[in-house]
Amino acid sequence: MMELTRRRLVSIRRFVPLDRIREYAELWIALHRAATARGAHAWHFASADQQNVYIEFLEFGGDADVRGDPEVVAAIRALHESFGEPYPTPMTLEEWVELPAPPPDLLQ
Numbered sequence: 001m002m003e004l005t006r007r008r009l010v011s012i013r014r015f016v017p018l019d020r021i022r023e024y025a026e027l028w029i030a031l032h033r034a035a036t037a038r039g040a041h042a043w044h045f046a047s048a049d050q051q052n053v054y055i056e057f058l059e060f061g062g063d064a065d066v067r068g069d070p071e072v073v074a075a076i077r078a079l080h081e082s083f084g085e086p087y088p089t090p091m092t093l094e095e096w097v098e099l100p101a102p103p104p105d106l107l108q
Helices: 018-037 070-082
Strands: 006-016 041-046 053-060 094-097
Touching: 018 041, 018 053, 018 070
Parallel strands: none
Antiparallel strands: 006 053, 006 094, 041 053
């Protein structure tokens, strides 16, 4: 039986001033295109509670870390350089590792 590598999820919170939302959207689209072209998933959401706060998700297989791809790295760097103000403290970037599903016999 082949062991599969665990998937990874990276989340990034950003503060985006309302007058810069168009710039943010263009930079996000570049990251989304670069990441999904390499088989990753990319999503972003606006906070329901705090204006100007966004969270981005980049999800990929453990054996296919797209953060090593030059286009993805360039898109991430552009977002960080343009919208790097930390929010909220203490962490704006977190990385998560998939938990394996329990075997079916343990669920009974």
